[in-house]
Amino acid sequence: MSEKRITKANRDEFYPPIPTSGTKFWRSNFLYQMFKFFRLNLKIMRIVVKGHS
Amino acid sequence: MRYTKKNRRFTYNSQANPIQDIRMKIVVLGAGISGHTAAALLKKKLGRQHEVIVVSPSEYYQWIPSNIWVGVGRMSVEQVRFKLPRVYDRWGIVFKQAKAVSIHPEGDEEIKSGFVSVEYTSEGNKGKKEKVAYDFLVNATGPKLNFEATPGLGPGKNSLSVCSCDHASHTWDELKKAIGLMKQGKKQRFLIGTGHPKATCQGAAFEYALNLAFEFKQRKLSHLADITWISNEYEVGDFGMGGAFIKRGGYITSTKVFTESVLAENNISWIKRAGVIKVEPGLAHYETLDGSSNSVEFDFAMLIPAFAGQGMKGYGKNGEDITSRLFAASGFMLVDADYTPKPFEEWSVSDWPERYQNPSYPNIYATGIAFAPPHSISKPMKSPEGTEIFPSPPRTGMPSGVIGKIVAENISEIIKHGGTNHRHLANMGRMGAACIVSAGYSMTRGLGATMTVSPIVPDWEKYPDWGRDINATVGEIGLAGHWIKIFLHYMFLHKAKGYPFWWLLPE
Numbered sequence: 001m002s003e004k005r006i007t008k009a010n011r012d013e014f015y016p017p018i019p020t021s022g023t024k025f026w027r028s029n030f031l032y033q034m035f036k037f038f039r040l041n042l043k044i045m046r047i048v049v050k051g052h053s
Numbered sequence: 054m055r056y057t058k059k060n061r062r063f064t065y066n067s068q069a070n071p072i073q074d075i076r077m078k079i080v081v082l083g084a085g086i087s088g089h090t091a092a093a094l095l096k097k098k099l100g101r102q103h104e105v106i107v108v109s110p111s112e113y114y115q116w117i118p119s120n121i122w123v124g125v126g127r128m129s130v131e132q133v134r135f136k137l138p139r140v141y142d143r144w145g146i147v148f149k150q151a152k153a154v155s156i157h158p159e160g161d162e163e164i165k166s167g168f169v170s171v172e173y174t175s176e177g178n179k180g181k182k183e184k185v186a187y188d189f190l191v192n193a194t195g196p197k198l199n200f201e202a203t204p205g206l207g208p209g210k211n212s213l214s215v216c217s218c219d220h221a222s223h224t225w226d227e228l229k230k231a232i233g234l235m236k237q238g239k240k241q242r243f244l245i246g247t248g249h250p251k252a253t254c255q256g257a258a259f260e261y262a263l264n265l266a267f268e269f270k271q272r273k274l275s276h277l278a279d280i281t282w283i284s285n286e287y288e289v290g291d292f293g294m295g296g297a298f299i300k301r302g303g304y305i306t307s308t309k310v311f312t313e314s315v316l317a318e319n320n321i322s323w324i325k326r327a328g329v330i331k332v333e334p335g336l337a338h339y340e341t342l343d344g345s346s347n348s349v350e351f352d353f354a355m356l357i358p359a360f361a362g363q364g365m366k367g368y369g370k371n372g373e374d375i376t377s378r379l380f381a382a383s384g385f386m387l388v389d390a391d392y393t394p395k396p397f398e399e400w401s402v403s404d405w406p407e408r409y410q411n412p413s414y415p416n417i418y419a420t421g422i423a424f425a426p427p428h429s430i431s432k433p434m435k436s437p438e439g440t441e442i443f444p445s446p447p448r449t450g451m452p453s454g455v456i457g458k459i460v461a462e463n464i465s466e467i468i469k470h471g472g473t474n475h476r477h478l479a480n481m482g483r484m485g486a487a488c489i490v491s492a493g494y495s496m497t498r499g500l501g502a503t504m505t506v507s508p509i510v511p512d513w514e515k516y517p518d519w520g521r522d523i524n525a526t527v528g529e530i531g532l533a534g535h536w537i538k539i540f541l542h543y544m545f546l547h548k549a550k551g552y553p554f555w556w557l558l559p560e
């Protein structure tokens with residue numbers, strides 16, 4: 001990993017934030033993602049309904 | 054609006070005049086997301102008394118967003134499309150498998166009302182011409198995939214596409230070959246992005262790049278894939294809407310950071326501010342905003358073409374060319390937008406249309422991608438050589454559906470209650486949009502980035518800091534995003550097929 005990253009120094013790909021293992025865990029945690037599924041759907045619905053008269 | 058039965062033509066006056074007792078003909082050109090939504094609602098609201106006719110060159114409806122998955126072999130063509138005639142028969146909509154060639158809003162010697170000249174594309178009728186009369190016309194013909202605008206671009210030439218399910222299926226065939234070579238240990242270079250300095254639809258290409266990365270990871274071939282994202286955006290994450298700001302990790306950050314992070318995590322390098330000007334076998338030439346000319350080699354390129362209108366013409370009563378009263382130079386239809394050229398700093402949400410009605414012929418509307426936007430959303434940029442390199446404004450599925458819906462609602466109210474009032478409005482500067490960027494197809498390991506913005510066109514007067522409602526703007530990546538994308542696939546196909554309670558489902 002470190003060898004690969006060093007080859008990118010000073011290139012655009014070197015600087016962006018990269019997810020930690022904790023972030024990756026929550027991204028695929030079933031229960032947390034179930035909660036997100038309903039929450040995001042609700043947000044989307046609100047936007048659809050609000051968007052036109 | 055007044056309808057006179059004698060000459061079957063509309064004349065405008067201020068009197069409310071219900072025209073319910075006359076059988077009206079509403080012609081919808083195009084059966085994509087926008088046209089199909091409009092036709093379905095028109096029929097539902099107007100019932101058997103009025104006639105709804107759909108003209109579209111293909112007998113299929115396709116759910117275009119899922120073409121990404123066809124392009125990586127996760128869905129078959131049949132899973133993303135279905136035949137329209139069965140659905141239209143059930144609904145009582147007349148379907149003509151034909152393409153519109155010209156619009157004659159004033160009629161001619163033979164037909165007194167407006168009509169559309171169409172040319173049939175169905176087997177058995179191919180090439181046959183017909184004049185289809187209308188009282189109201191909805192142009193929902195979407196974009197022409199303008200591969201010709203970039204020499205060498207497109208299927209059958211030197212690059213691939215996922216813009217239609219046939220293109221996507223062909224792309225999957227090519228991808229299988231590339232995967233075969235990688236399995237033999239051969240490194241492959243993938244170039245994904247925009248194939249024209251003013252192309253739009255960055256989101257779709259971005260999804261495809263992420264899906265490729267995911268597929269290679271699943272096959273443990275990532276070390277043999279060199280994926281490059283090439284884009285006309287000033288910064289990645291612009292997506293043709295000038296980027297957006299989102300709340301994340303205690304900061305308000307731009308979609309540039311979010312998008313760069315996703316690309317870097319997937320080992321995808323990027324070339325930005327690049328307008329692809331020519332594609333040769335294995336080699337794409339591009340110009341950048343700083344004026345330099347470069348080229349990049351590839352083994353596999355999926356590049357989105359520029360979009361244009363379908364190239365329909367307009368003719369007056371005596372056969373004179375009135376195309377410029379109906380269409381902008383881009384081929385998209387003129388509507389109630391403010392097309393006065395203005396500097397970027399003076400753009401306003403009020404430049405954007407809200408009724409989608411042609412100013413010269415008020416019984417003609419344009420919905421979805423078919424309407425001409427007043428200008429881009431991203432800031433226009435030019436290279437020192439004068440090449441404009443920036444994304445054209447996207448009109449994604451949700452606004453396309455919503456516009457189709459409000460146009461159908463307004464037309465049916467005018468027919469039922471008379472008057473010229475448009476009660477239903479949908480300005481892209483007031484309307485939000487949600488976009489789910491697929492980043493891998495798997496119910497347990499898949500990923501999707503859920504992005505919502507409100508409004509689509511930034512309103513710097515109402516939201517002086519971020520241009521949009523920061524509380525309604527979301528950018529989240531996770532397995533839930535993939536579930537939502539799958540859920541939407543089935544939900545929208547359910548709705549489009551007119552299955553039980555379809556009308557309850559949102560656009």
Ligand SMILES: Cc1cc2nc3c(=O)[nH]c(=O)nc-3n(C[C@H](O)[C@H](O)[C@H](O)COP(=O)(O)OP(=O)(O)OC[C@H]3O[C@@H](n4cnc5c(N)ncnc54)[C@H](O)[C@@H]3O)c2cc1C
Binds near residue numbers: 082108111423453
């Ligand atoms: C690969 C890809 C992925 C995408 N993913 C997403 C996504 O995830 N989310 C999202 O919101 N949006 C997405 N989009 C954008 C979305 O597909 C479009 O916004 C939407 O299809 C526009 O709808 P429309 O009805 O205006 O045009 P279309 O869907 O293109 O429909 C146009 C219709 O007009 C017909 N037509 C063409 N010429 C004529 C003619 N001369 N006469 C009569 N009919 C004609 C066509 O056959 C078609 O039926 C994606 C686009 C692509 C290409």
